[in-house]
Amino acid sequence: MKAVKVLFICHLAALLFGLAGMLIALPHPELWSFSPLLISVFSFGINYAGSLHILFGAATVLLFGLRIVGVRRTLIFFAASTLISLSIELIGTSTGFPFGPYSYNTFLGFKILGHVPYSIPLSWFYMGFSAYILAHLLLTRRRGGTESQRGSGLWAVLLGAYLLTVWDLTLDPAMASERLPLHFWQWGVQGAYFGMPVQNLVGWSVTGLLYMGVSRLLWRSDLEERRLLDVAWLPFGVYTANTLFAIVLDLSVGLWLPPLLGLFLGIVPA
Known part of the structure; x- marks a missing residue:
């Protein structure tokens, strides 16, 4: 687990680096524009920080899954989540269905x-796998540690998709705000939920349900709780860190409801 911990620390550092760039460096160029070294750091951040924390997050959760969840199950979830989400995102950016009209920037x-x-x-x-593991553990502990129960896989899929959607409830309002100095994607319409189309939440939920459901069907059995309990801090840490990242962005643009939703509907249950 040492390598997992190192990757997780890198993931956290990249999240903090991204926040510092968006909330401090961009609005205050006087803090770095006088130094060639700091200009280089800023240029690196603009070009790579957006994807850097995702790469570290994916590497962290992938290695965690291979070590703890098992090679077969982790690779199934990785393939299902990336291929299904990519397919739906390609449809979404081309047609506006199912998320609503949007397009990605270059960051x-x-x-x-x-x-x-x-x-x-x-x-x-990495967010879907973390959400699913947390959902499974929450349900298992809720029913007193019994690992096999009819319908438990379905409930884990539903709860995992719910936790994933709560993250979007927190993240997208900041990304849709005109007050945020940098955007990773842009909406083609002004949506009802703090600038985000409500349709997007349905798209998120359905996408999460699809790849979690496909993964669980191919697994043919639940996760083993005993192997997860001692290392549950990792999926919880990944989920919490990324939700807090979104909460800080919301607060920076003056939004209060999305952070409360992320805290009480996502982090607290997790």
Whole structure:
């Protein structure tokens, strides 16, 4: 687990680096424009920080899964989450269905088929896997530690998709705000939920349900709780860190409801 911990620390550092760039460096160029070294750091951040924390997050969760969840299950979830989410994102950026009309900017890395940054399917993977593991543990502990129960896989899929959608409830309002100095994607319409189309939440939920459901069907059995309990801090840490990242962005643009939703509907249950 030492390598997992190192990658997780890198993920946290990249999240903090991104926040510092968006909330401090961009609005205050006087803090770095006088130094060639700081200009280079700023240029690196603008070009790579957006995808860097996703790469570290995906690497962290992938290695965690291979070590703790098992090679077969982890690779199934990785393939299902990245391929299904990429397919739906390509449809979404081309047609506006099912998320609503939107397009990605250039800050998340090169775009697959000119539409979807390569890092986006990776974010679906590591946040979805973390959410699913947390959902499974929550349900298992709720029923007193019994690992086999009829319908438990379905409930884990539903709760995992719910936790994933709560993250979006927190993240997208900041990304839709005109007050944020940097945007990774832009909406083609002014939506009802703090600038985000409500349709997007349905798209997120359905996408999460699809790849979590496909993964669980191919697994043919639940996760083993005993192997996860001692290392549950990792999926919880990944989920919490990324939700807090979104909360800080919301607060920076003066939004209060999305952070409360992320805290009480996401982090607290997790």
